[in-house]
Amino acid sequence: MKIILLSLITGAVVGFVFALFKLPIPAPPALPGIMGIIGIYLGYQFYLWIAANILK
Template identity: 60%
Template sequence: MSMQLTVLALLTGLLAGAVFRFFTIPIPAPPELPGIMGIVGIYLGYKVIEYADIGIDLLETLGL
């Protein structure tokens, strides 16, 4: 993962958050720390399974 891509993603997120706030639209993300930590947990769980190289292809198993 490139640092440039990470910085661009952060800047895009900051801009999107500023636009949401400017127009007083609720953000499509949890505004509290426990909700944010839940999202971090989902990401970390995904990466752990990816690193362990385990899992099944659900679409293939269902024949789709």
């Protein structure tokens, strides 16, 4: 939980600094960006499952 909270705080600080200097946000649009992150996570978990169950 500590890592999640630190990640959220770091992201908020970076977003604030980018807005302060009037720079474009360093992230993709909200929903597509979130779906991309979820896809990466699911692909990683799928590989771990295949490695544990099929590639023994």
